[in-house]
Amino acid sequence: MVLLRSLILSASVAALAVFSNAAPAPNPNPGSPEAPTDACGALAATNPTELKYKHVVDCYNSIPFDSAQAAITLATVLTIFRDLYVFTDSALARTAPAPFVNAPHDVLGELEKIGRSKYTSDYKFHNDILAAVDGLGDGHAAYGVSCYESYIFAQNLTLYVPVVNGEQASTFLSVRIYNDEAKRGYDDCVVETINDEDALTYLRTYARDKFGQSHDTNARLNFMLASQDYDTASGRFADTPGMFSQRSSVPQGPHLDYRLKCPHLDEAVELREEWKVLPQIETAFSDSASYVKNVCLAPLENDAPPVESGILRRRNEPIHRITKRAESGTTPPPAGPQFPSAEVLLTGNATAFYHLKDRPDTGVLVCYTFMPSDPEAEKDVILAGLNAFHAQNVTNILVDFQGNTGGSIELSAFLVQMLFPNKDPLDAAFPSDMRVSKSILELARLSFNHSDVSYFNAHDFVDFSNGTAVYESNDLFDKPITQTRNGRNSLWTEKTTLKFPPVAAEYMDAVASFPWTAKADNIRILTDGRCVSACGMASYFWTALHNVAAYAIGGTHGEDLSMFSFAGASVLKLEELQGFYKAANMTSPLTDLPYKNSITFSWLEMYGKGRTTPLEYDAELYRPKHRLDFTPENARSREVMWKEVAAAAWK
Structure with missing residues (x-):
């Protein structure tokens, strides 16, 4: 514990030293009676229907730069991407085969550059960190502070x-x-x-x-x-x-x-x-100072909502993607049936089942998320939907993954197995590894006999040297190996995989006799590349391991388009990780950020079967077999799009 406290202190001191020569922050209120109104005060006083771009920008720019807060922030972000994030070294790769176009990105170098820079603008400082993290091209890696995402x-x-x-x-x-x-x-x-x-x-x-x-x-x-x-x-x-x-x-x-x-x-x-x-906020403020206090700053620990059983989220709950944007608003559709010849058979909280009446052998399984409110209940919905297809004499299934938001990797594996039941217990599992830092090693040791403490628990991972059995000791973390990636050396676990409970026999028995089960010719995938995380995992299994053909629509005519956006890791929030350290009675190597934040990172690196490049960067596995273009007709009607794919897939 002394060592951990020393690491925290050294990181903080280093970051503070970085900012010690920063230029002084400007005074947003010069103090003269004739001085203009405080920028955030002007924003607060403006009727919401009359807000302009300038109101928000002026308020954001008026927030004074605080070198002490900046030092804490940068120290924590640097620690995440130096010791915990799994793609820090892989992101330095100089090759980007199609459909990828990413250039090498040194996130540590970008963050260290920020530390050497002189700032007078708090907004510019946080925006530069955001750019450094966004440059990774990993949807699981996110940096955001509510201070500058309120409009x-x-x-x-x-x-x-x-x-x-x-x-x-x-x-x-x-x-x-x-x-x-x-x-x-x-x-x-x-x-x-x-x-x-x-x-x-x-x-x-x-x-x-x-x-x-x-x-x-x-x-x-x-x-x-x-x-x-x-x-x-x-x-x-x-x-x-x-x-x-x-x-x-x-x-x-x-x-x-x-x-x-x-x-x-x-x-x-x-x-x-x-x-x-x-x-996007209802918090009251009247000037720049109260904007910082009420909108930007994180609540004191004793003001935070209570944490159940000392943990922020149990490990078997769905893994959520953090979006780095505003959630898109929707235009309410008119009442009545939406599609003339696509009949809705069943809907759940993650899936919807349609039957194409003028192609009666074709059903459409729309899977728009893998994070329903109740993943276990959604399993029953999926089985009921497949039964509804069978009752309509459906023999061909089109799985529509467009816009799928990802979520529970267990539910994703379940859906894969409902169409292609496992022959081997690990058919729907990814070989994986994790970085091992000193603090993660200590967390893993303390977590080993406390199953609800954290994700870093060897009991939850398969020991490949012992078949499909989970680890009975902490050797996964206690015996790391050194790997060199793009010139950098880091400690990693041996290859392993998460241990999920097998799909219940009642589900497997129910789907065994369906005419499409385990038949690639009877199944197609439709995607627009907006298929993320757990959705990418399902797409990979069906296409790479079961030879299901995928159709990718949109992008630029004549160019490649990925089936999915990102898939090769699982996401962890900073606040969740802090909860794991707290539950283990450990001193975290990370200092909580002064600002309310949404910081996430990939903690588990996954690989395709028999592959040596992490799935996040294995571009060959993202390529679909078929490409389609949007037209004025199919872009506004999923029914039209489904029929086009069905006609091409099943003559």
Whole structure:
């Protein structure tokens, strides 16, 4: 414990030294009676319907830089990515085979550069950390502070990139208006330019440089654009704006300039669209000081909600993805049946089952998340849906993974096995490893006889040297091995895998006689690359191990598009890790951040069967067998899209 306290002290002192020469923070209130109103005070005093870009930006920029707080923040983030994050060294790889486009990224070097920089702006400091983490292209690695994510910026125009009449239109005809929320009649107008640059080039550049959910620019592009996503509340597909038109990050300027070409207008339309500003907080503040106190700063420990049994989340609960954006709003669909010939058979909290009436042998299993409120109950929904298919004489199943938000890897493995039952207990398991730091080693030792303390418990992992049995000692962590990756040496566990309980015999017996079970020719996957985490794992198993064909739709015509965005790890929140140390009565090597935050990182590295490159970077396993383009018809109707895939898959 003395050693751990020494590590904490040395990290903090180093970070403080880094900022000791920082320039003094500006005084947001010069003090003169004639001085302008405090920027956050002006923001607080403005009617929410009249908020402008400048109100938010001025408030953010007025927050004084605090070198002591910055030192604590940087010390903790550096420790996470130096000692805990599994892809710190892999991210230095200099090769990026298609469909990936990522360049080498030295996250430690970027963070150390921040430590050597002089800051006068607190907002700039936190934004630079965000950029360093986003540059990894790993959707599980996230840095956000509520201080600078309290307002959403939205455009009236949402965009998409259809191909017209099956042929790629010329470049300036590629981007179109999906929805003009101001209802000015611009729907499906061509967007020729954005800020005087070719529209598609502008969007692809933004997706490449400003969005960290994938190593594939075209998968990122699909996240940027409008889509139809399943809305659990209404049981229907609803329009969502995409992350280009709605974001929590501050845009570069107060407006976007568009040049539109509309078929019903003779002249091109020059349109300047200001960002709408939507508050996401109800916390009261009256000036910069109270904004920091009420919005930015984390609550004192005794003000925090109580923690059940000393842990923040039990390890068998679903693993949630932290999104690095505002959640997209939805446009409520009209009442009545949504699709003329796609009948809804059954819906749950993660899945929905449709039957194509004019292709009666085809059923569509829409899986839009793996984090339902009750994963165990969703297993029964999945079985009931498959039974409903069988009752309709369905023989072919299309699994629609578009926009799947990831979640429980156990539920993902269950769905895989419901279509391809395990022949071996580890068929739906990934060879995995973890970094071993001194604090993780001590945490693992203390966790070994306390099953609810943390994820780092050898009892939960398979000892490959002993068949499928779990570890009966702490050797997984006590006997790490040294691996060199891209010139860096780190300690790692031996290869292992998480031990999940087997799927109950009642489920396996129920699906054994279905006409599609374990038959790749009768199953297809449909994805737009917005299939993340646990969704990527299911996609990998079906395509790489069971030879199921996948169709990827969208992106840029004629270019590769990943089936899934990221899949090769599991995510852990900083607050959860701190809870694990507390439950083990350990002093954490990480200091809690002064600001309320959402910091996550990948803690478990996974590999494809027989592969040596971590799945996160194994681009070959992301490639689908088939590519499709969005059209004005299928982009607005999943029914049209499903029929197109079914016609191509099953002649």
